[in-house]
Amino acid sequence: MGLGWCCFRNYAEHAEEIGGDISEEYPRFFLKPARAHVEADENGNNVIELMNEDDHIDHEAELVIRLGDDLQPEGMCIGCDTTNRTRQTIAKNKRWPWTEGKAFRGSGVLGTWTRYERGVFQVTMKVNGETKQDAPTSLMIHSVEELVEHLSGWYDLSPGDLVWTGTPAGVGPMYKGDIVEAYLTNQKGEIVSTLKATCQVS
Numbered sequence: 001m002g003l004g005w006c007c008f009r010n011y012a013e014h015a016e017e018i019g020g021d022i023s024e025e026y027p028r029f030f031l032k033p034a035r036a037h038v039e040a041d042e043n044g045n046n047v048i049e050l051m052n053e054d055d056h057i058d059h060e061a062e063l064v065i066r067l068g069d070d071l072q073p074e075g076m077c078i079g080c081d082t083t084n085r086t087r088q089t090i091a092k093n094k095r096w097p098w099t100e101g102k103a104f105r106g107s108g109v110l111g112t113w114t115r116y117e118r119g120v121f122q123v124t125m126k127v128n129g130e131t132k133q134d135a136p137t138s139l140m141i142h143s144v145e146e147l148v149e150h151l152s153g154w155y156d157l158s159p160g161d162l163v164w165t166g167t168p169a170g171v172g173p174m175y176k177g178d179i180v181e182a183y184l185t186n187q188k189g190e191i192v193s194t195l196k197a198t199c200q201v202s
Helices: 012-017 085-094 144-154
Strands: 004-007 029-032 045-049 057-059 061-067 073-081 108-110 122-127 130-136 162-164 179-185 191-200
Touching: 004 144, 045 108, 057 085, 061 122, 061 144, 073 162, 073 179, 073 191, 108 191, 144 162
Parallel strands: 004 162, 045 191
Antiparallel strands: 004 029, 061 073, 061 162, 073 108, 122 130, 122 179, 179 191
16 A cells, blocks of 8 residues: 545535635645555445544545556545544644644545546445535546646656545544445446445544
């Protein structure tokens, strides 16, 4: 598992809901260490580590791309960028890096992998059976191809690196014992990647 290159504010409505601005000039990224990622089993089962249940911790469902040997997209899955909003907000207010809020152990929760295909996919997130996020990837400000092109021009990528493409509106808190389900659906209505996780405190 490689480094995670995470695009932020890539959906306008999400940027609005968190009170952030967006830049359509070029995408911007934060990093997620390789060891922050946790893989699902073949059925999509995984675990979400909340780390500290006293903090406000949000789900952020998104399309995740895996780079192949040619540093182009070769795999994709649904993912949950687990965000410690308490720690992130403190960092933003003090103009510190976001590492504590975004790159902690187990913060990159991955679903089942499938071969990458160009097209529009529906990103869906449910918490305890209630739909929280549900949006097409066509709403992304920067497409997968634009994200990869920008990364390739500025950074030294490696095979196996992951590109987190940003989350749509509807992010919200998770608590100990919550059941989180997420899906990536193609335009034929076929689910191509699944994730089901129980929230626990480490």
